Amino acid sequence: MRVYVINGPNLNFLGIREKDVYGENSYEALCNYIEKEAKKLNIEVECFQSNIEGEIINCVQDAYQNADAIIINPGAYTHYSYAIMDAIKSVNLKTIEVHLSNIYKREEFRHKSVTATVCVGQISGFGFLGYKLALEAVAMIN
Ligand code: DQA
Numbered sequence: 437m438r439v440y441v442i443n444g445p446n447l448n449f450l451g452i453r454e455k456d457v458y459g460e461n462s463y464e465a466l467c468n469y470i471e472k473e474a475k476k477l478n479i480e481v482e483c484f485q486s487n488i489e490g491e492i493i494n495c496v497q498d499a500y501q502n503a504d505a506i507i508i509n510p511g512a513y514t515h516y517s518y519a520i521m522d523a524i525k526s527v528n529l530k531t532i533e534v535h536l537s538n539i540y541k542r543e544e545f546r547h548k549s550v551t552a553t554v555c556v557g558q559i560s561g562f563g564f565l566g567y568k569l570a571l572e573a574v575a576m577i578n
């Protein structure tokens with residue numbers, strides 16, 4: 437099975453940005469973790485990150501031909517990007533949304549996810565572990 441793991445804006449700044457919220461580890465460490473966990477589950481992963489909405493949409497569309505499922509952390513786009521939501525809906529692939537932080541424990545504007553409305557489910561608040569849980573979920577539901 438082949439899975440696209442898509443991370444949105446500012447996730448390349450992990451280990452630099454708001455360490456109290458997102459932890460000390462870098463984006464590179466996150467990718468290494470995802471690749472290691474995917475291997476254990478016999479999943480082939482493609483990790484992609486962009487700060488640009490259109491590039492995230494292009495990657496979701498690319499998954500249509502090249503992946504069996506999507507794991508996505510759309511960053512702040514989660515809360516207002518109807519364009520990313522439409523892209524996820526369009527490709528009709530099982531998609532799981534992940535957030536490092538518990539978005540429901542934070543500011544009011546983070547409590548709403550427009551993208552999760554077209555996902556199988558959402559994992560929020562478990563840090564890096566959330567991506568492993570999402571990999572396990574895609575392996576079990578696909
Ligand atoms: C985030 C939560 C979002 O609200 C925020 O804008 C992010 C990261 C998370 O992983 O916890 O950039 O998606």
